Amino acid sequence: xSLDTDTSQxxxxxxxxxxxxxxxxxxxxxxxxxxxxxxxxxDELTAAWxxxxxxxxxxxxxxxxxxxxxxxxxxxxxxTRLSERVGCRVLLKREDLAHTGAHKIRNVLGQAxxxxxxxxxxxxxxxxxxxxGVASATAAAYFGLDCTVYMGAVDTRRQALNVARMKLLxxxxxPVETGSATLKDAxxxxxxxxxANVDHTAYLFGTAAGxxxxxxxxxxxxxxxxxxxxxxxxxxxxGLPDAVAACVGGGSNAIGMFAAFLEDTDVxxxxxxxxxxxxxxxxxxxxxxxxDSGVLHGARTYLMQDEDGQxxxxxxxxxxxxxxxxxxxxxxxxxxxxxxxxxxxxxxxMDALSLLAxxxxxxPAIESAHAVAGALRxxxxxxxxxxPEATILVNLSGRGDKDMGTVxxxxxxxxxxxxxxxxxxx
Amino acid sequence: MSTASAxxxxxxxxxxxLVGYLPAGYPDHDGAVxxxxxxxxxxxxxxxxxLPYTDPVMxxxxxxxxxxxxxxxxxRTTDVLRTVEAVAAxxxxxxxxxxxxxxxxxxxxxFAASLADAGGAGLITPDLTPDFAPEWIxxxxxxxxxxxxxxxxxxxxxxxxxxxxxxxxxVYATAVMGVTGARTTTSGLAGPLVERTKRLxxxxxxxxxxxLGVSNGAQAAxxxxxxxxxxxxxxxxxxxxxxxxxxxxxxxxxxxLTEDLARGVRGG
Ligand SMILES: Cc1ncc(COP(=O)(O)O)c(C=O)c1O
Numbered sequence: 001x002s003l004d005t006d007t008s009q010x011x012x013x014x015x016x017x018x019x020x021x022x023x024x025x026x027x028x029x030x031x032x033x034x035x036x037x038x039x040x041x042x043d044e045l046t047a048a049w050x051x052x053x054x055x056x057x058x059x060x061x062x063x064x065x066x067x068x069x070x071x072x073x074x075x076x077x078x079x080t081r082l083s084e085r086v087g088c089r090v091l092l093k094r095e096d097l098a099h100t101g102a103h104k105i106r107n108v109l110g111q112a113x114x115x116x117x118x119x120x121x122x123x124x125x126x127x128x129x130x131x132x133g134v135a136s137a138t139a140a141a142y143f144g145l146d147c148t149v150y151m152g153a154v155d156t157r158r159q160a161l162n163v164a165r166m167k168l169l170x171x172x173x174x175p176v177e178t179g180s181a182t183l184k185d186a187x188x189x190x191x192x193x194x195x196a197n198v199d200h201t202a203y204l205f206g207t208a209a210g211x212x213x214x215x216x217x218x219x220x221x222x223x224x225x226x227x228x229x230x231x232x233x234x235x236x237x238x239g240l241p242d243a244v245a246a247c248v249g250g251g252s253n254a255i256g257m258f259a260a261f262l263e264d265t266d267v268x269x270x271x272x273x274x275x276x277x278x279x280x281x282x283x284x285x286x287x288x289x290x291x292d293s294g295v296l297h298g299a300r301t302y303l304m305q306d307e308d309g310q311x312x313x314x315x316x317x318x319x320x321x322x323x324x325x326x327x328x329x330x331x332x333x334x335x336x337x338x339x340x341x342x343x344x345x346x347x348x349x350m351d352a353l354s355l356l357a358x359x360x361x362x363x364p365a366i367e368s369a370h371a372v373a374g375a376l377r378x379x380x381x382x383x384x385x386x387x388p389e390a391t392i393l394v395n396l397s398g399r400g401d402k403d404m405g406t407v408x409x410x411x412x413x414x415x416x417x418x419x420x421x422x423x424x425x426x
Numbered sequence: 427m428s429t430a431s432a433x434x435x436x437x438x439x440x441x442x443x444l445v446g447y448l449p450a451g452y453p454d455h456d457g458a459v460x461x462x463x464x465x466x467x468x469x470x471x472x473x474x475x476x477l478p479y480t481d482p483v484m485x486x487x488x489x490x491x492x493x494x495x496x497x498x499x500x501x502r503t504t505d506v507l508r509t510v511e512a513v514a515a516x517x518x519x520x521x522x523x524x525x526x527x528x529x530x531x532x533x534x535x536x537f538a539a540s541l542a543d544a545g546g547a548g549l550i551t552p553d554l555t556p557d558f559a560p561e562w563i564x565x566x567x568x569x570x571x572x573x574x575x576x577x578x579x580x581x582x583x584x585x586x587x588x589x590x591x592x593x594x595x596x597v598y599a600t601a602v603m604g605v606t607g608a609r610t611t612t613s614g615l616a617g618p619l620v621e622r623t624k625r626l627x628x629x630x631x632x633x634x635x636x637x638l639g640v641s642n643g644a645q646a647a648x649x650x651x652x653x654x655x656x657x658x659x660x661x662x663x664x665x666x667x668x669x670x671x672x673x674x675x676x677x678x679x680x681x682x683l684t685e686d687l688a689r690g691v692r693g694g
Contacts, residue, residue, distance in 0.1 A: 020557070027560070033526050033553050035484050037578035037600060039585065178490055179480060191483040196604035198580065295527045296481065298553075308503045309531025311480040 015262045015329070015338070021212020021299075023332035030328030032211040034298045038191075041198045046213040048118050053220065058117065065109045066224065069142060070099040072106070073224065076232035076393075081359040086376055087383035088390035091241065093229045095253065095397050096364060102398030103225055103253045104135040108204055110221030112139035115202040122146040122197070125204040126190040128155055128183035129319030130162025131365075131402060132206030137169035139204070147171040150189045152182035155319060162402060180313045183323050187297055207250025208327035211298030215255075215327045222256025229393055230260040241393040242382055243268040245375035247367045248288070248341065249320050251327030253397035258339065268340065271330060272374035274316035275343030285314035286343040287326050288334045296325040302334070317346040317406065318366040320398075348373040350410055353400065365398035366406065372396070429519040429547045429572050429595035432471045433633040433654055442650035442691040444469055445635055446684065447523060447659035449476035450509040451501030452492040452666065457673060459512045461666060461680055466518045468681045469688025472655065473513055474550055477506045477524035484552045486607030488660045492667060503532050507544045514545030521572060521595070523550040529562070538565035548572025548595050555585075556592035563592060574598050574635075579615040583626055590627035596635045596655060599623055607660050609639035617652050642683075646690025656691050 015023075023029040032042060052058040066072040074094040083090045095103040108125075115123055123145050127133030133149040140147035149166055153175040156163050166173050179185035187210075194203045208218040226244075233241055244261055246254035248271040261267045276284035284290060287302040296303045296311060304312040304324040314324040333339030349366060352373035357363045364372060375394040382390035400407065408414050427435075436443035446465040450458050462473055478493035478501050485493065506522065514520040522541060529537045529549070541549070548571040554562065556575050566573045572595030577586050580603065590597050601616030602609065620634050636649050637657030641664075646656045665683055669676030 031558050032555075033558055034555070035553055035578070036555050036576045036585070036589065037484075037580055037603060039555060040578075040580040040582060043582075178487070179494065184481060188481050188483050192486070192605045195484070198603065295530055297483075305527065305531060307531070309528040310497065311527075 015333070017212060017216050017329070021215070023329050024336060029301060029332040029335070030212060030215055030299045032298055033295045033300070034211045035195060037195050038198065041194070042211055042213065044118070049114060049213055049217050052114055052117055058113065062110055062113055065113065065142070066106060070105045070109060072098055073228040074098055076229055076236060079360050082356065085359065086379040088379050088386070088388055088392065090375065090379055091233065091391060091393045092362070092396045093225060093257065093393065095225060095395060096362065096368065096399035100135050100138050101401060102131050102135070102365060103222060103256060103395070104132050104206065105138065106224055106256070107206070107218050107221045107252055108132070108135040108139040109142070111202065111204045112143045112145060115145060115204070116143050118202065120200055120202045122148070122201045123204050124148045124150065124190050124193050124201055126150050126183065126186040126206060128152070128186070128322055129402060130155070130159045130166065131320055131398065133171070133173070134162055134165045134169070136204045137166040137171035140171060141169050148193065149173050150176050150186040150193070152180070152186050153177045154181045155183070155186070159319065182313070184297070184311060206252070208252040208255045208329065209250040209297060209299060209301070209325055215299065215329055218252050219255045219259055219329065222252050223259040225253065225256040225395060226258060226260030229257065233393060237391065240264055240267050241391040242266070242386065243270055243378055243392045245270040245272065245371050245378060245392060246395040247272050247321060247371040247397060248326060248330060249274070249323050249367060250325070251330045253395055255327060255329055257395045258333070262338065269333065269338060270374060270378055271339055271341040272344045272370045273326070273341055274314070274318055274321035274370060275345040275348070276315040276317070278345055279343045282312070283315035284343065285316040285322050285324065287324060288330065288341040289343045293331070299328045301328045301331040302326055317349065317410070318370065320365065320367040321370060342374055344370040344373045352376060353407065354411070362396070363400035364396055365400050366403045368395070368397045427517055427519055429472055429521065430633070432519050433596060436471055436691070437654065441693065442653055443471040443633070443635070443655040444646070444688055444691045445472040445474060445655050445657040446470035446662055447474040447476060447657065448662055448666070449478050449489065449493045449496050450506040451478055451496030451499055453495070453670060453673070454499055455501070455505055455509065459509055460677060462509070462513045463516060464677050464680050465662065465684050466513065466516045468684035470518065470684060473518050473520045474523045474657070474659070475506060475509055475513065475520060477503065477522055477528055479525040479528060482525060484605055486605040486660060488664050488667065489606050492663045503528055507540050510541065510546040511544040514547070519547040520545065521547050521550055521574060523552065526551060526554045534561045535565045535568070538569040538571055542569040542571060546571070548574060550574040550598060552576060556589055559592070566594070576600055577619065577623055579603055579619050583622070586623055586626045587628065590623060590629055590632055593629070593632055596633040597623060597627070598657065599634050599636045599653070600638050601636045602638045604638070606638055609641070616649060620652050643686035643690030643694065646687045647694040650691045650693065656687070658687055
């Protein structure tokens with residue numbers, strides 16, 4: 001652990017976007033590559049969000065919703081048996097305990113509250129596995145908003161349970177058949193809806209990607225993760241961690257965690273992307289590690305694309321990480337060297353999921369299992385370098401309930417002969 | 427002929443220009459070229475060639491379907507440039523309508539050079555606004571290419587002024603709030619948008635083309651009353667999709683539709 005000297009928890013200017021949404025200087029990362037038809041709405045949203053964040057009535061109402069409704073702050077938990085295994089201290093930020101099962105509730109409560117403040121009555125959202133869709137449907141029910149969720153037709157079939165949840169919560173779920181019929185196409189369809197209905201509709205974007213202001217706004221609604229964890233770490237362990245780890249899909253849980261530590265230069269930041277079958281195969285979702293810069297869904301960032309700039313379909317066992325792009329602030333953190341981004345394969349993630357279940361009694365979301373898998377490797381490096389006092393803080397972004405179908409199939413838990421799951425015995 | 431002079435000729439004939447769109451590569455490379463040549467022959471004054479893209483957020487189901495088929499058929503950026511070359515050879519100003527990433531990937535300056543080499547007139551950029559386009563603006567100026575940006579009913583006055591200041595060739599007014607696709611009635615938003623654009627632009631001679639939704643001569647005649655250009659896309663694409671099993675019939679239907687629209691821009 002390093003001694004805490006810097007008590008500032010604000011994101012510093014250097015890491016923040018400028019007024020046009022550029023991270024790392026004009027033209028570098030982010031921006032707003034969007035149809036003119038949506039620019040007025042994005043400007044309106046930027047103004048409303050900036051005003052709201054400076055209004056104590058808004059931030060108090062947001063804080064109250066997080067506390068009384070979503071069950072936050074989530075605890076910081078010292079995973080002792082896991083720590084013993086790797087030889088240094090592993091701390092888990094328990095976002096899996098939040099209402100609806102993941103960090104995503106923070107962002108949707110923030111955006112839905114903002115929607116109400118803006119006087120709009122309808123929200124739309126995209127979803128991959130359904131986690132953000134369920135969170136959006138939940139927030140819509142909580143605030144009394146009309147909600148439509150776009151979901152790739154491939155995903156509505158894979159995630160029937162979450163479709164049922166959204167319907168039960170009073171939302172309409174629209175299967176998207178176009179393109180690859182997965183998350184990126186659901187985003188396209190939600191954008192098309194937004195263009196047509198922008199005067200009375202807010203788009204609750206599910207991650208810290210997309211056009212300005214979404215990467216910054218979603219980060220700020222999610223940054224309670226890092227602010228809480230940093231304070232908890234100081235209070236419970238008297239110092240800051242040596243490293244912080246999170247999984248990276250679009251990047252909301254990771255940036256929500258990292259934001260609090262950007263100025264703590266002694267704290268290493270690790271983001272783990274979905275390596276799928278391996279980054280030496282075409283089947284992965286690791287745009288930072290294996291993609292190039294380009295423009296997708298309104299931002300300049302790293303993305304998976306072919307020689308002609310056509311988007312390549314991503315692949316991951318984790319639906320929440322199965323996205324060919326990534327939020328632009330991560331692109332900037334990676335390009336600047338402030339963050340380290342590594343891929344974690346399906347197999348490594350599933351091994352970590354099984355390990356965490358057995359050693360700690362926690363079944364993580366498969367997304368979060370990527371963070372655990374990557375963090376365990378870093379923990380071993382830290383232990384070797386600094387000994388047992390080294391500390392790594394891992395964001396456990398969600399719980400595994402939603403993934404039990406995939407988990408059962410992966411480990412063959414439905415088979416009568418199988419009594420236990422072991423990572424390698426697939 | 428330049429785009430501006432095609433508009434100028436229409437204006438001198440007391441009518442609006444007819445601007446026709448098809449994506450490259452649908453039903454295949456040659457099929458698209460043949461179709462575009464029919465449209466030129468039957469009365470389009472300006473041609474827009476769509477660069478098929480995996481994530482076309484401004485397009486409705488019809489154009490999406492054709493673009494996806496073109497991509498599945500293996501259409502590459504270089505094929506789009508070949509399509510431009512074949513169509514521009516007819517003498518009609520030929521623009522490329524493209525989402526931004528394929529251009530960025532090709533290299534902005536290199537794309538501008540290749541487009542100019544192919545005889546292309548310029549670019550229409552549905553997801554690139556001038557405030558995020560310094561590289562493209564510089565490359566277009568260098569190669570003397572048209573820069574067609576979009577204005578929308580939701581655009582503020584300031585943005586209309588800013589956008590039209592950066593346009594060359596014409597400004598594309600999206601007449602409805604929504605994606606591309608034929609509509610049964612023309613939008614009531616179009617007239618006021620054209621009026622605002624004309625009032626707010628610092629380039630009074632810049633033609634205003636109106637797009638999104640026009641599918642027949644009567645609608646074209648409506649729009650021609652207040653716009654300098656009538657832009658038609660989905661109706662042409664739909665015609666090709668409807669005749670996918672009989673190309674000759676498709677081309678004949680395309681000719682009939684173009685002639686109807688060409689009468690429309692002349693007042694009916
Ligand atoms: C539990 C969990 N973690 C992580 C993610 C990935 O999203 P992000 O990178 O925005 O945190 C998801 C997305 O659905 C999720 O459900």
